[in-house]
Amino acid sequence: MIRKLYFLIPFIAICVLAITSCDKKPSYVPKTTLADSLISAATSVQDLDRAIFLCDSLLETGDISIFRNCYMKGSIYTRTGRPRDAEAILKRALAETPENTYDSLFYFQCVKAMVEYTRQKNDDEGLLRIALPAYEGLNTLVSRPEYATEAYDILAEILQYVGMSQFNLGLTTEAEKSFEKCYDCIQKVRALDTSWKHDYYATVFLFNIAISYSYKDDYPTAEKYLNYAEAATKDMASKENVPAFVTDMSWSTYYINRAMICHGLGKQKEADQAFAEFKRTQFSKTSTAKIHEGEYMMRAKRYAQAADAYAIVYQYLAEYGSEITLDNMEYLIKKFTANYKAGRNDSALSVAAYTFEHLDSAIIHQKKNQALELATIYQTQQKDAEIAEQRNSLLQTRVVALLVAIVLLTVFFIVYSLLRRRAARMKAAQQRIEGELQIARDIQMSMVPHTFPHREGLDMYASMTPAKEVGGDLYGYLIRDHMLYFAVGDVSGKGVPASLFMAQATRLFQTMADQGMLPAEICTRMNKVLGGEDNVNGMFVTMFVGMLNMDTGHLHFCNAGHNPPVIGGGEHHGDFLEIIPNAPIGLWPDLDYEGEEIDTIKGRPLFIYTDGLNEAEDPELRQFGDERLLSILRNTHFDTAQQVIETLAADVETHRNGAEPNDDLTMMCLKVI
Numbered sequence: 001m002i003r004k005l006y007f008l009i010p011f012i013a014i015c016v017l018a019i020t021s022c023d024k025k026p027s028y029v030p031k032t033t034l035a036d037s038l039i040s041a042a043t044s045v046q047d048l049d050r051a052i053f054l055c056d057s058l059l060e061t062g063d064i065s066i067f068r069n070c071y072m073k074g075s076i077y078t079r080t081g082r083p084r085d086a087e088a089i090l091k092r093a094l095a096e097t098p099e100n101t102y103d104s105l106f107y108f109q110c111v112k113a114m115v116e117y118t119r120q121k122n123d124d125e126g127l128l129r130i131a132l133p134a135y136e137g138l139n140t141l142v143s144r145p146e147y148a149t150e151a152y153d154i155l156a157e158i159l160q161y162v163g164m165s166q167f168n169l170g171l172t173t174e175a176e177k178s179f180e181k182c183y184d185c186i187q188k189v190r191a192l193d194t195s196w197k198h199d200y201y202a203t204v205f206l207f208n209i210a211i212s213y214s215y216k217d218d219y220p221t222a223e224k225y226l227n228y229a230e231a232a233t234k235d236m237a238s239k240e241n242v243p244a245f246v247t248d249m250s251w252s253t254y255y256i257n258r259a260m261i262c263h264g265l266g267k268q269k270e271a272d273q274a275f276a277e278f279k280r281t282q283f284s285k286t287s288t289a290k291i292h293e294g295e296y297m298m299r300a301k302r303y304a305q306a307a308d309a310y311a312i313v314y315q316y317l318a319e320y321g322s323e324i325t326l327d328n329m330e331y332l333i334k335k336f337t338a339n340y341k342a343g344r345n346d347s348a349l350s351v352a353a354y355t356f357e358h359l360d361s362a363i364i365h366q367k368k369n370q371a372l373e374l375a376t377i378y379q380t381q382q383k384d385a386e387i388a389e390q391r392n393s394l395l396q397t398r399v400v401a402l403l404v405a406i407v408l409l410t411v412f413f414i415v416y417s418l419l420r421r422r423a424a425r426m427k428a429a430q431q432r433i434e435g436e437l438q439i440a441r442d443i444q445m446s447m448v449p450h451t452f453p454h455r456e457g458l459d460m461y462a463s464m465t466p467a468k469e470v471g472g473d474l475y476g477y478l479i480r481d482h483m484l485y486f487a488v489g490d491v492s493g494k495g496v497p498a499s500l501f502m503a504q505a506t507r508l509f510q511t512m513a514d515q516g517m518l519p520a521e522i523c524t525r526m527n528k529v530l531g532g533e534d535n536v537n538g539m540f541v542t543m544f545v546g547m548l549n550m551d552t553g554h555l556h557f558c559n560a561g562h563n564p565p566v567i568g569g570g571e572h573h574g575d576f577l578e579i580i581p582n583a584p585i586g587l588w589p590d591l592d593y594e595g596e597e598i599d600t601i602k603g604r605p606l607f608i609y610t611d612g613l614n615e616a617e618d619p620e621l622r623q624f625g626d627e628r629l630l631s632i633l634r635n636t637h638f639d640t641a642q643q644v645i646e647t648l649a650a651d652v653e654t655h656r657n658g659a660e661p662n663d664d665l666t667m668m669c670l671k672v673i
Helices: 008-021 033-044 048-060 066-079 083-094 101-120 124-141 148-168 172-192 196-215 219-237 244-264 268-279 287-299 303-319 329-341 345-378 383-447 495-513 519-530 626-635 641-656
Strands: 458-465 473-480 483-491 541-549 555-560 596-598 606-609 665-672
Touching: 048 066, 066 083, 066 101, 083 101, 101 124, 101 148, 124 148, 148 172, 148 196, 172 196, 172 219, 196 219, 196 244, 219 244, 244 268, 244 287, 268 287, 287 303, 287 329, 303 329, 329 345, 383 495, 458 473, 458 483, 458 641, 473 495, 473 665, 483 495, 483 606, 483 665, 495 519, 495 541, 519 541, 519 555, 541 606, 626 641, 641 665
Parallel strands: none
Antiparallel strands: 458 665, 473 483, 483 541, 541 555, 555 596, 606 665
């Protein structure tokens, strides 16, 4: 059975936002304009009790139909966290027969809402019972030009859910036909309405279809639908008024899906490239995206990175207001599996204990939901049959809960026994590892310079603070005649692997700078060496490499996927340097890097840093941010390069407010006078 499509939740939220924030201009004018205005006015000021009162009053006076009434009240109940009331009112609408085409539109809106609700309950058979009879009626509705756009919208969304449920029930051929019909509806509605909103809806549906195929290991078909989604995303991004965060989230979702599908197709380099693009998006920093990242890392069997990503699980559940239920325990199981396979037994044991601790409350929560659902069903016309069905479902839930409890108990005692048996050896090993890590830290710190050139007309200073015992940041410089070569870099990942990659990158930079190469050539040569066949873990490093004429201030530089430096002076007394980003070093060995140059930077301080600065987080996970960085640099009088770096280090520490560093922090500042 296909696992829960976790991309669906954020997409539904943004769809609602898009609908409420866009001007909807239908080509028809219903007679209920005034009634709709009254209800909408109450809803817009969050007076939802009055909106419900108006819905019922206008129904009694005949100003709105039962279908409009149920659709509006169902939407309000859903928004206010009353899903059982929403289900009851929607079922009331589905029990009636619309008398005209306008009522049919709202009847099918109720069908769509009921399908969505049934999908959330993972009731695939129930979903098909509701959705399939509506198909013919919707086909009739799309033949009316004034209703075609909305009818195709409804039909496309229902068909994607139908296809998913058919997949879950093993009806593969039927699912394929449903997905093909869904795509056909998407294309028709985009032809009828060329606004960005429908491009966005298209990406939502197509991403979900692609995920469905990837979970069936049908990666070629998944790639086909992902390519459709890419085309829709490009169309959306090219249009006016599309919110930037919608575009960013769509590309972020595209790239993480591309990484998963390319990995399934055995195209690992393309998968790594897509993942690197995913990490560049703002959405990738959210807890939802971290869950997606963990899924990809589990598929790629990079368990340590998966465990790092799933560190967000507790926060993710808290952000969505989710108490621990049998449905969302899958996130805890993924977190446990990642830590266990990564060899992090303490963390695995902690997750197992946490899950077991909340299992009773999850079962109680499920029973309460079942009881409420039985009470709702009792009020419907088919109460006897549905109660029997719900009792059967409740029995199945209890069996599942019992199996989950047995599995977790077994895992808990296995891990606990292993840990007790190995406790003494682990303590000794831990002391040895700590000693070795301290030695590794000392060696790593010895590889970066701690003294800086004492040359008239040049002021230079740098610092590096690893987040763990050893890190992946680097900086260095080399003087060759009147030329100063300098570099700042950030290796993917943390810990010992990152430090080893950092050591290799540092050595290559020093060697190639000593040969008098230009920065772009240095990056090209380093990329060829680091991106070779030996890089089996797909590691990479972002770098800013510069070559400064200390007499004239002329600067040659190459930016390999690194944060843009800040250069002083100018109208604003400091701005981010406009750069060609290039790609990080180590991903694609055949790339040729492009360099740039500035005639002179005399009198203009140059500040280079790693993302441990602008992405430093406080206890509430708020980041230091680019704007704050610029503000400090613009308002800090330059006395010395060391003074600038120490000022920023102090501000970062104040911002963290006791929180542990979430990344290595490296800064370099230089000025030619």
